[in-house]
Amino acid sequence: xxxxxxxxxxxxxxxxxxxxxxxxxxxxxxxxxxxxxxxxxxxxxxxxxxxxxxxxxxxxxxxxxxxxxxxxxxxxxxxxxxxxxxxxxxxxxxxxxxxxxxxxxxxxxxxxxxxxxxxxxxxxxxxxxxxxxxxxxxxxxxxxxxxxxxxxxxxxxxxxxxxxxxxxxxxxxxxxxxxxxxxxxxxxxxxxxxxxxxxxxxxxxxxxxxxxxxxxxxxxxxxxxxxxxxxxxxxxxxxxxxxxxxxxxxxxxxxxxxxxxxxxxxxxxxxxxxxxxxxxxxxxxxxxxxxxxxxxxxxxxxxxxxxxxxxxxxxxxxxxxxxxxxxxxxxxxxxxxxxxxxxxxxxxxxxxxxxxxxxxxxxxxxxxxxxxxxxxxxxxxxxxxxxxxxxxxxxxxxxxxxxxxxxxxxxxxxxxxxxxxxxxxxxxxxxxxxxxx
Numbered sequence: 001x002x003x004x005x006x007x008x009x010x011x012x013x014x015x016x017x018x019x020x021x022x023x024x025x026x027x028x029x030x031x032x033x034x035x036x037x038x039x040x041x042x043x044x045x046x047x048x049x050x051x052x053x054x055x056x057x058x059x060x061x062x063x064x065x066x067x068x069x070x071x072x073x074x075x076x077x078x079x080x081x082x083x084x085x086x087x088x089x090x091x092x093x094x095x096x097x098x099x100x101x102x103x104x105x106x107x108x109x110x111x112x113x114x115x116x117x118x119x120x121x122x123x124x125x126x127x128x129x130x131x132x133x134x135x136x137x138x139x140x141x142x143x144x145x146x147x148x149x150x151x152x153x154x155x156x157x158x159x160x161x162x163x164x165x166x167x168x169x170x171x172x173x174x175x176x177x178x179x180x181x182x183x184x185x186x187x188x189x190x191x192x193x194x195x196x197x198x199x200x201x202x203x204x205x206x207x208x209x210x211x212x213x214x215x216x217x218x219x220x221x222x223x224x225x226x227x228x229x230x231x232x233x234x235x236x237x238x239x240x241x242x243x244x245x246x247x248x249x250x251x252x253x254x255x256x257x258x259x260x261x262x263x264x265x266x267x268x269x270x271x272x273x274x275x276x277x278x279x280x281x282x283x284x285x286x287x288x289x290x291x292x293x294x295x296x297x298x299x300x301x302x303x304x305x306x307x308x309x310x311x312x313x314x315x316x317x318x319x320x321x322x323x324x325x326x327x328x329x330x331x332x333x334x335x336x337x338x339x340x341x342x343x344x345x346x347x348x349x350x351x352x353x354x355x356x357x358x359x360x361x362x363x364x365x366x367x368x369x370x371x372x373x374x375x376x377x378x379x380x381x382x383x384x385x386x387x388x389x390x391x392x393x394x395x396x397x398x399x400x401x402x403x404x405x406x407x408x409x410x411x412x413x414x415x416x417x418x419x420x421x422x423x424x425x426x427x428x429x430x431x432x433x434x435x436x437x
Contacts, residue, residue, distance in 0.1 A: 001385050021303050038068045039322045040093035044307075046073040050342045057338065061329045067322045071422030087111075092312045094323040097150065100136045100385075104393035107139065107146030107310075114144040116311040116320055120327050121148055124351065132383035133306045133350040141203065147308030148327055148348040151340060154293045154304040154379035156209060157195075158262060159269040161290035172269055174296040175215070175240060182247035185268035194247030196258035196270040198407060199414040203213070204255045205407030206386075207260025207303060208271040213237045214301035214384045219433070220397060222392045227435055230428040233298075238413065239419035245414040254412055257406045262408075273304065274376055280364045286368045303380040333359065341366075348377040405430045 034426070043054055051073055058069040072093065074082055079102065086092050092111070106112050117137075126134065133149030157172050163185065164171065172178040182194030198205030213219070218233035249257060249267070263283050280286050293302050309330065311323045329335055331351070337360050340347045344365035349355045355377040360366065366373045387397035409427035409435035412418045418426070 017325070033381060037066055037322070038070065039095060039319055039326060040070045040072060041091045041095045041097070041326065042072050042074050042100075043097045044074055044076050044079065045097070046075055053342050057330065057335055060335070061326055064323060064329075065322075067227060067325065069326060071337060086202055092314050094311060094312060094315055094319050095326055096310045096312070097102070097307060098147075098310065100308065100386055101393060103137055103147045103308050103310055103397070104388055105395065108393065109177050111313055112146045113311040113313040113315070113320065113323075114139060116324050117145045117148050120324055120331065123328060124331065125341075128351045128353050129382040130350055130352065130378065132265075132302065132380045133308070136306050136383065136388070137383075138306050140390065146235075147310040148331065150307050150309045150330070151347040152304055152306040152380050152383065153273045153346050153348060154376060154383065154385065155211065155271060155273045155274060155377060156293035156295070156302065157269050158272050158280075159267075159292065160288060161291050162288045163268055164290065170213040171290060171292055173292045173294060175212075178269070178295075179240075179244060179247075181268060182244060186247040189220065190248075191266055193249045193261065193267045195244065196248055196261060196267050197241075197244070198253060198255070198271070199245060199248065199410055200252035201408040201411045202252050202254060202272075203401065203403045203404070203407070205410050206401055206404070209237075209241065209406055209410060210384075210386055211271075211295050211301050211303040212297075213386070215297040215299055215304070217299050219389060220386045220400065221389060221394045223392060225392070225394055227428070227431055229431055230424055235424055236418060238424050239407075241410065242413050242420050242423075248414075250416055258281070261403070273346070274348060275343075275346040275378075277307060277369065281365050281368050288373075291372065291376055291379075293376060294382050300380045300382045301324060301384055302384045304380065306380070306383060333357070345373075350380060351377075399434050400431055403434065 001124065041058065045054060053072050058071050062068050069254060079098065088350065102410055114189065121129065133152060137145045137147045137149055159172050164181065167184055169181050169184060170177045172181050178195065185192065186194035197208040213234060216233045216237050218231055218237050220227065220229050222228045249261065258267070258272055260277065261267040261278065262270045280289055283349060294300050298408060309327045311320065313328060315323060332341060333354065335347070336354055340349055341363050344363050354360050355374045361370065361373055387394055405427050409423040412426060413420060413423035
């Protein structure tokens, strides 16, 4: 009798294990993680001063809502490894702060909650967000977003506005104006140069080149993922840069050259991100400096980076609601501005109402710029990158970038005097090898 009872108990246990779904099966994590009042937030802001601010915001959120937030700093270079481990261990965080390349990859893999992101965006109104960040985080078919845009930096041409005004020159916002100004200000015998852009085999060369190429509708891939680098538009871009390179400092240029020459009054124009804003304040150069974030030729283009807040799709209903509340909390005006002011100028608001607000400008760096700060942030409207087209991300662009293919070809053209077509063919062949690996 006792033996029969034991067999019955074992059968019942087996049936229950097969018929009752576990939390882990649905991706909710283990028991101690499946608490509706606890969520995990991954952030790539790993500096101690920034983490102090973020943890302070998380504590404030907990006090207001009762929802506990575990803040986990993740180094950019460790992100993919930690993500793989989290997936394998069924421990995905509820909220992740990350760049658009990662957002699109995870979104395409079905790991991000499109509906939750849409709810937060719509709560503020889509019209309040700059168009560029919305487009860069959107689903391939345009039906929703993989993340709520959070902040971004913009690259463009920083130029000596006082020099331009004195010379009666228009701002360097298009190819014609840029070349005209570079010729005018180039006085190498006086150690003064027209412009600095990337001409070394490095990431800076690719970044500066990207803006020229996108402004001419020249891309690396089309929407089908086909390599279309060797195009008439790209050749025109190479030819233009070969000409423009005549008005730079001799030798291969890097971002350090641009920064140092600009701060020492030795160059009229240089490419740099908005992270230079605090340096310009320190050198009392804000009033003398203009910023052309948008470049125009056949199209308008801006280069930069957008960071978003993604909510993972493996959450229980309670955790999803908690995650949405936290993302919305970080976007609420006071909290959002406190976050952005951790890196004034480097972190630009993706919402127009915030960029225009007096509270955002109430910062020792940003206040010096006044309305220019809003103008700088508005550069996010036309932001673009080579790595994705129409909401699709092409991972091979990461490999192309890591091997500095574009910078290498620009360097060969400007330093070894290659013809534009030869440099373009060289880069195209290198890209084909990488794509076919």
